[in-house]
Structure formats: structure tokens, C-alpha cells
Amino acid sequence: MHLPALGVLMGGIVPFFPEIKAPPVKAEPIFQVGPLVVTNSMLGSLLAFLIILLLIAAVSRRREERPGRVQAAVELFVGGLYNFSKASGGTVGTALFPLFAGLLLWLLVNNWIALIPGFGQVVVHHGAEAIPLFRAANADFNNTLALALMVFFLIHIFGVRNHGLAYFVEFINIPALFKGRPIDFVVGLFHTIGEFAKIISLSFRLFANIYGGEILIAVIIGLAGPVAVIFYGLEVVVVATIQAFIFGLLALIYISLVSEHADHPGEHGESGSHVPTEEHLPT
Amino acid sequence: MDAHAAQLLAAGLAMGLGAIGAGIGIGNVSGKAVEGISRQPELKNDLQQVMILGIVFCETVAIYALVVALILLFVAK
Numbered sequence: 001m002h003l004p005a006l007g008v009l010m011g012g013i014v015p016f017f018p019e020i021k022a023p024p025v026k027a028e029p030i031f032q033v034g035p036l037v038v039t040n041s042m043l044g045s046l047l048a049f050l051i052i053l054l055l056i057a058a059v060s061r062r063r064e065e066r067p068g069r070v071q072a073a074v075e076l077f078v079g080g081l082y083n084f085s086k087a088s089g090g091t092v093g094t095a096l097f098p099l100f101a102g103l104l105l106w107l108l109v110n111n112w113i114a115l116i117p118g119f120g121q122v123v124v125h126h127g128a129e130a131i132p133l134f135r136a137a138n139a140d141f142n143n144t145l146a147l148a149l150m151v152f153f154l155i156h157i158f159g160v161r162n163h164g165l166a167y168f169v170e171f172i173n174i175p176a177l178f179k180g181r182p183i184d185f186v187v188g189l190f191h192t193i194g195e196f197a198k199i200i201s202l203s204f205r206l207f208a209n210i211y212g213g214e215i216l217i218a219v220i221i222g223l224a225g226p227v228a229v230i231f232y233g234l235e236v237v238v239v240a241t242i243q244a245f246i247f248g249l250l251a252l253i254y255i256s257l258v259s260e261h262a263d264h265p266g267e268h269g270e271s272g273s274h275v276p277t278e279e280h281l282p283t
Numbered sequence: 284m285d286a287h288a289a290q291l292l293a294a295g296l297a298m299g300l301g302a303i304g305a306g307i308g309i310g311n312v313s314g315k316a317v318e319g320i321s322r323q324p325e326l327k328n329d330l331q332q333v334m335i336l337g338i339v340f341c342e343t344v345a346i347y348a349l350v351v352a353l354i355l356l357f358v359a360k
Contacts, residue, residue, distance in 0.1 A: 201343045208349045
């Protein structure tokens with residue numbers, strides 16, 4: 001007996017398992033507040049916020065000198081993140097810790113609650129069709145695009161803060177034209193394109209992985225029944241964790257790269273240091 | 284072959300062919316990282332971080348392919 005048939009057989013044993021459909025690409029609107037259309041992915045992200053707030057309230061209310069089991073676990077987690085951020089963020093590692101940890105924690109909770117069975121099965125009825133009340137926030141491209149844009153602007157704000165207006169020489173290299181090095185000017189234009197590619201790759205990486213996970217679960221349930229999904233579900237959990245981690249890590253690394261103090265920000269590659277610079281990293 | 288069939292076929296081909304390169308890249312990166320870690324286990328944490336970054340950048344190529352496939356499937360008329 002091959003595996004899918006076994007899966008259907010075992011799936012048949014579990015009664016009343018709700019039908020799981022792959023979500024459409026667009027998040028569905030639930031209700032409207034003035035001009036703001038509230039979609040189910042926004043409700044999902046608000047739920048994640050609520051859970052994080054409750055967690056923080058629960059953990060920080062009972063702080064003790066000798067930590068209990070929960071407090072020790074949380075301290076281990078936050079301390080680990082802090083050390084990691086310090087180690088990989090270079091000179092601004094500690095300053096960027098709140099950004100890194102905040103992004104990571106929010107994405108992690110968002111990605112994880114979407115994998116709890118029953119999360120997508122809470123439905124509201126709009127006329128004849130039933131619309132899920134919650135949806136994984138990162139399975140909606142609007143959410144990941146907003147995060148990617150935030151990181152993009154932060155990168156360049158930090159760049160300008162550290163190098164002043166000379167920061168833009170890396171992208172629009174007008175001095176090179178006067179020095180008779182037009183190639184450098186063209187290279188700068190390619191850097192500009194590369195910067196905008198960061199938005200695409202950051203936002204689509206997260207969106208595609210989470211949305212792909214949702215589709216994978218739906219397809220496997222359709223093919224082989226709810227029991228078989230456990231094996232693929234494990235992979236989806238791992239992917240959800242890694243992607244949350246990677247989004248925070250990339251934000252940290254991009255920002256720390258533009259914050260390195262170089263004398264000539266336009267000429268990273270020639271400084272002879274082996275600190276990885278912007279030019280060496282693709283998007 | 285009508286236009287819609289060609290669209291579906293193109294989406295499948297884009298994703299499948301795009302995944303080949305990313306797959307090879309990710310395999311190379313993790314394989315070399317395993318070699319490095321087994322040679323110098325004390326560098327495990329550093330190597331792991333570099334490995335994850337390398338994997339992410341390889342994966343980006345597949346993501347571009349996925350974007351093309353999604354556009355073909357859902358946006359292009």
C-alpha cells in the first residue's frame with residue numbers, strides 16, 4: 001500500500017475534520033472602519049500583537065531575583081538574541097537589538113499562530129460564502145511589503161546618519177565623472193538597482209515562504225488526508241521559524257553594513273579590510 | 284495550445300527551472316558548511332550564520348522565479 005492511500009485511510013478515521021482550502025492571494029476584507037478596509041490578515045496580525053502583549057505582561061509581572069522556570073527560559077531566549085545581535089551587528093549590534101528582536105519575535109508569533117490547527121477555520125459568513133476570520137499575516141503580500149519598505153528606509157536613514165550626504169556617492173557617483181572614471185558612475189547605477197531589489201527580495205522571501213507553506217498544507221491534506229500533514233507540517237514549522245529569524249538577521253546585517261565607519265563610503269572595496277561590505281553581498 | 288494553457292505551462296517551467304539553480308546553490312553552501320564544521324567544530328556558530336546567509340541569498344533566485352510564476356498565474360491576462 002502506498003503512502004497517500006494509507007494517509008487517506010488514516011484521515012478517514014479522524015471524524016469531522018474541517019475542509020482546508022488554500023487561501024487566495026488577496027486577503028479577504030472582513031469589515032470596514034471609515035476608509036480603512038480591515039482584512040483577515042490584519043486581524044491575524046492584531047491577534048499576534050495581543051498574544052505578544054499578554055506574554056510580556058505575564059512574564060514581566062512576576063520578576064524575581066531567583067528566576068523560576070518560565071523566567072529563566074525567557075531570559076535565556078532574550079539573552080541569546082542579545083548576544084547574537086551583538087556578535088553579528090558589528091559596531092551597531094547592541095543599538096539594533098530592539099529592531100532585530102522585535103522583528104523576530106513578531107514574525108515568529110505571526111508565523112506560528114497561523115500553524116495552530118483551527119486558526120484558519122474560524123469563519124464569518126458574508127452572504128453565502130464563508131470567509132476565514134484570521135489569516136497568517138505574512139501570507140498577505142501587503143504586510144511583508146510594508147516591513148520590507150520599513151527596513152529599506154531604515155538602511156538608508158542609518159547610512160545618511162553615519163556618512164552624511166556623501167553616502168549617496170555610492171549610488172549616484174558624480175565625483176567619479178569629474179575624476180574621469182565613468183565606469184564608477186555606471187557601477188553606482190547598478191548599486192541603485194540592487195538597493196531596490198532588496199525590497200523585492202526581502203518582501204517576497206517572507207511572503208512566498210509563508211504563503212507556500214499554507215498552500216503546501218492544503219495540498220497535502222487534499223492528497224493524503226490530515227494525518228499525513230504532520231510530516232510536512234514539521235517542515236512548514238521549521239521554515240516559518242527560519243524565515244522569521246532571517247528577516248530580522250538581514251535587517252540587522254544590512255543596517256550594520258552601512259553603519260561601518262569608512263573614510264570613503266564610496267570605496268569600501270579598496271580599503272583592504274576584510275569586513276564584508278555592501279558590494280560583496282548580493283541582494 | 285491556447286493562451287491560458289501556455290500561461291500555466293510557463294508558470295510551471297519558470298518555477299521548476301528557477302529552482303534548479305537555487306537547489307544546486309543551497310546544496311553547495313550547506314555541503315561546504317558541513318565540511319567546514321567537521322574540520323573545525325569550534326567555529327560552528329560562525330559557520331552556521333554564514334551558511335544561513337548564503338542559503339538565503341541562493342534562495343533569492345528561486346524567489347524571483349516564484350514572483351514570475353505568480354505573476355503568470357494570477358496577474359497576467
